[in-house]
Amino acid sequence: MKIMVFGAGGQIGREVCRAAWRPQYTILPLDRKAVDVTKSGAVGAVFAREAPDLAINLAAYTAVDRAENEPEEAWSVNCAGAANIAAACADHTTPLIQLSTDYVFDGHKAGPYREDDAVAPLGVYGHSKEAGERAVRAAFAQHVILRTAWVFGAYGANFVKTMLRLAAERPVLRVVTDQRGCPTAAADIAAALTVIARHIERGEAKWGTYHFAGARATSWHGFAEAIFNLAVPQLAARPHVEPITTDQYPTPARRPMNSVLDCRKIKEAFGISPPPWGTALANVIREILGSRPAPGT
Numbered sequence: 001m002k003i004m005v006f007g008a009g010g011q012i013g014r015e016v017c018r019a020a021w022r023p024q025y026t027i028l029p030l031d032r033k034a035v036d037v038t039k040s041g042a043v044g045a046v047f048a049r050e051a052p053d054l055a056i057n058l059a060a061y062t063a064v065d066r067a068e069n070e071p072e073e074a075w076s077v078n079c080a081g082a083a084n085i086a087a088a089c090a091d092h093t094t095p096l097i098q099l100s101t102d103y104v105f106d107g108h109k110a111g112p113y114r115e116d117d118a119v120a121p122l123g124v125y126g127h128s129k130e131a132g133e134r135a136v137r138a139a140f141a142q143h144v145i146l147r148t149a150w151v152f153g154a155y156g157a158n159f160v161k162t163m164l165r166l167a168a169e170r171p172v173l174r175v176v177t178d179q180r181g182c183p184t185a186a187a188d189i190a191a192a193l194t195v196i197a198r199h200i201e202r203g204e205a206k207w208g209t210y211h212f213a214g215a216r217a218t219s220w221h222g223f224a225e226a227i228f229n230l231a232v233p234q235l236a237a238r239p240h241v242e243p244i245t246t247d248q249y250p251t252p253a254r255r256p257m258n259s260v261l262d263c264r265k266i267k268e269a270f271g272i273s274p275p276p277w278g279t280a281l282a283n284v285i286r287e288i289l290g291s292r293p294a295p296g297t
Helices: 011-017 040-050 071-092 124-139 159-167 186-201 220-234 264-270 277-289
Strands: 002-006 026-030 054-057 096-101 143-148 172-176 208-211 240-244
Touching: 002 011, 002 040, 011 026, 011 186, 040 071, 054 071, 054 186, 071 096, 071 124, 096 124, 096 186, 124 143, 143 186, 159 172, 159 220, 159 277, 172 220, 186 264, 186 277, 208 264, 220 240, 220 277
Parallel strands: 002 026, 002 054, 054 096, 096 143, 143 208, 172 240
Antiparallel strands: none
């Protein structure tokens, strides 16, 4: 089974490429240099040349705040890029896994978001990703759209790496406490994709939209505290993390106050239970800091 991975150079793509795939799978990683997903001709050409059995689209414009000033760039990748890949999948009858985001919701719901809850993005990033979802659904029925949230890992830009960098620069960090979500390890997403791919290979896929996010909701402030609790043996000093409200930390893009995702559907369809994010966080911190576990841990 040949699996073509778009966006292989990103933080999730890197983990997908080093995931524990079955020996009979061939992973074809494609980063932005290998193929420009915004060009339909380039996408079509790589499908014709490689004839994949499955396509995974991880290519995305993820700079949430910058997207407010660069909407064309965000839409070209997140919507047009997804549409181009989905169209090629339809032309070649190739199943597609498309990654999406919690930012398709406005965060006004009191409880966890289910897959069939109404979408209402707040900013350019969320709007462009939601439009990408619609493009995939319109192009080809054999798809799995996987929404995730608060992604972290050893590669790329993410909250964990930012916190560890700032810890070396500042004794006090002010972190938002009234936005809630589920941190999700890139490696755990990659592991979930291997399971979904296996179901597709066996002809047992249940097509549609699913949520996958780390178990146990927290705030950005709570996430920061967890990061420093785990990293303190390798830090020169642990910063004080001061809780603040969203109003005290204005950003160009509005974010959903509630990003918690209900992940029961993916358990029922694929037998996937999102793991607690703490174990993966400890592994990521060790990898980022280039250290071994402290004695006694």
